[in-house]
Amino acid sequence: MDGKTYIVRSLKYLVWLLLLFTLVFTLMLATGTSRADAGRDLAELFGSQRGRLMLAVIVVVAAFYPKFGFARRTVAADFTGDRELILSTFRANGFSLVREQDGTMVFRASSPLKRALLLWEDRIAVTDAGGSVVLDGIRKEVVKAEFRLRSHIEN
Structure with a gap:
């Protein structure tokens, strides 16, 4: 930052x-x-x-x-192979994909209320790290997404 x-x-x-x-x-x-x-x-x-x-x-x-207030977490996941799991995890957390390029997916809060409550700091980047993905954004949402993504991948 x-x-x-x-x-x-x-x-x-x-x-x-x-x-x-x-x-x-x-x-x-x-x-x-x-x-x-x-x-x-x-x-x-x-x-x-x-x-x-x-x-x-x-x-x-x-x-x-x-x-x-902000965090970076690494999750053992395949960026391309687990793409649908990543997308469904963020959809479940109230986020939608706004941009994808060069091994990075950028998600933003889906609702204006959630964006406002996060002080418009609702951007979460998911980056390919070769065998894992890195989640980077506001701590509360990154930790929730990390937990859900790990749960989805382990099951």
Whole structure:
């Protein structure tokens, strides 16, 4: 992963975390479960050491997200012989083939909702590695695909 991709992925995750934080904050105010009113809560968030520490932790987690949020896994499979198994595995996981060239199949999420939930980082590449295939993409989806593909190949 190059530097530009790393920064973009990190910034996307930062925005996602901040939106999630804002949603929780808003729900607490709307349901009356907050300890104080909005002004006082914001003053505590930005004016206290605990609030600034929480914001700093959000930034640090977002900065390291591309390191632990994406994975590359190898599965013992024949790229051409097990092609139908690979395609059915990704179809079952909600992905469709969008491109195939030079020993690489690229899959993207089939539904717009799934794409949005994956922050448009839904690209998974399956590359021929001579006797095995390499799955490369967002960790959660790569691990699910790896598990299903291994299960299909072993049975």
